[in-house]
Amino acid sequence: MKADIAIIGAGLAGLTLARELSEHANISLFEKARGLGGRMSTRRRDEHRWDHGAQFFTARSRAFKALLKPFIASGDVVEWQPNITTLSPCQPAYKRPWFEPHYVAAPGMNSLLKAMSPGLNIALQTRVETLQQHNGKWRLLDDKGAELGEFDWVISSAPLPQTQVLLPFAPDTWADFGMLPCYALMLKVNDSDLPVWDAAKVNDSSLRWIAFNHRLPGRNRELGAVVAHSTADWAANHLEDCQDTVRNQLTAEFCALTGVSPQAVKEAQLHRWRYALATEVTKNALGHDPSGYVLDSERKLAACGDWCLGGRVEAAFTSAHQLAARLKQQGF
Ligand SMILES: Cc1cc2nc3c(=O)[nH]c(=O)nc-3n(C[C@H](O)[C@H](O)[C@H](O)COP(=O)(O)OP(=O)(O)OC[C@H]3O[C@@H](n4cnc5c(N)ncnc54)[C@H](O)[C@@H]3O)c2cc1C
Incomplete structure (x- = not known):
């Protein structure tokens, strides 16, 4: 049976991960904004x-x-x-x-993200606020307390401070990122x-x-x-x-x-x-994999995004791409 995976954030990292894992797992992507893009967004006025x-x-x-x-x-x-x-x-x-x-x-700039999104299961205007453990799964709730489903894995691609408040990792996991x-x-x-x-x-x-x-x-x-x-x-x-x-x-x-x-x-x-x-990432930091993501395979939690590799668009892609490869290699 395929694993159920929740991905938080529909920027380049979240969409890369969703595309690369979608053949191997049931993916649900949650994005708090009205549109795709994250920090590759395009603002319209008139x-x-x-x-x-x-x-x-x-x-x-x-x-x-x-x-x-x-x-x-x-x-x-x-x-x-x-x-x-x-x-x-x-x-x-x-x-x-x-x-x-x-x-x-x-x-x-958001055109790339739009072009990457067909076929993906994306819930926009959905802010993930709480993770609860329930019967060996992760139950996700939004900011109004509504249930978003139960998942085997939760992966955050939100910026570091937003990931920190969501994922229950030890504080020193994040020490080398900023x-x-x-x-x-x-x-x-x-x-x-x-x-x-x-x-x-x-x-x-x-x-x-x-x-x-x-x-x-x-x-x-x-x-x-x-x-x-x-x-x-x-x-x-x-x-x-x-x-x-x-x-x-x-x-x-x-x-x-x-x-x-x-x-x-x-x-x-x-x-x-x-x-x-x-900020620049210190290599071999406590609690993070030097290959560019944060992973806890026991609890089935992970994080990726530009901040894992020192920033910028290509870093967002690379972090997600390397995490997807690792998850596929270890069979989730
Ligand atoms: C002003 C500025 C200029 C930049 N200039 C360049 C440049 O010239 N070249 C370059 O390569 N890079 C540049 N960057 C950096 C680049 O934009 C980022 O590295 C890249 O877009 C990050 O992608 P990401 O997917 O890791 O994160 P993001 O794009 O931030 O995506 C994370 C997503 O998670 C969502 N999210 C957060 N919390 C939650 C939650 N609780 N529930 C649901 N969704 C949530 C956010 O809304 C966001 O859409 C710039 C960034 C900024 C802000």
Whole structure:
């Protein structure tokens, strides 16, 4: 009989795991948000779209390249070759070369996740809040106390702090992992009011990254949509500040850095990512497998995600891919 597995989170790690295990087990995926994507989400307002989490990704491993191949062929993933610059309030701008292919999903970053999801059993707007042991199985409850089912295995792909509160592991299991915050500023600005470059790595500023999101492949160039990301340090120091103040400060910094007139900014929105980016992982940490996931085969609990491997899109895939291989190898 196939094992019943609950996977928490429908970002890249959760969807990778669900796809790779679905032939071998009965998979139920639970996602608290309204849509797929996690930190590869796309925000819509009117006709405008902003990729307010990951803006691009690289593909270095053979396994990740193999995942992407059919989606590149179908046009869901496209190589991005921007005119990229480096900005600083202290130094003149200079052009920045990229030495390896960088990819985006099109028409939004969540398109890759949507393309990966057909055939999977996914419950959206379902926040897993409680795990209870019951007759040798795990019973899951949502945030209203409603039962979500009983499962042999529970695997969390939620960001580290959200996984920590769900899975009953010893506290020192998590000692070598960490996550940092980031603010995402989303602006409506007409394309004609923006500089000629497409994206900028920013130094010596509260911002670290600026992209003219509507110029990414597959987007509508008429609908000027800027994304700017703060540094982790700045976000940590202003995490609980009034969000209107944060939005105004980052908008002013964007205008000062780029020379865009404040009057050209038609609308500004802010998203606070409390758990945006993973810190570097210390190898051979207590309680975690160095191959990139957390596993307790006795109790049938596991965790995976970008934070297990030091962060970024490819790390999310690799962590889930390696956990799936291990579970298949040991027969659950
Ligand atoms: C601002 C920002 C910029 C970034 N830039 C880049 C970049 O340029 N390049 C790059 O490679 N990476 C970048 N990243 C990192 C990249 O987005 C992540 O590494 C990757 O998307 C993580 O995928 P994941 O599946 O591990 O986690 P997530 O995408 O976070 O997925 C976890 C999912 O779990 C869900 N969840 C959490 N708790 C529960 C619960 N209790 N019940 C149900 N569901 C739950 C969440 O809603 C979420 O959808 C960026 C991230 C941010 C935030």
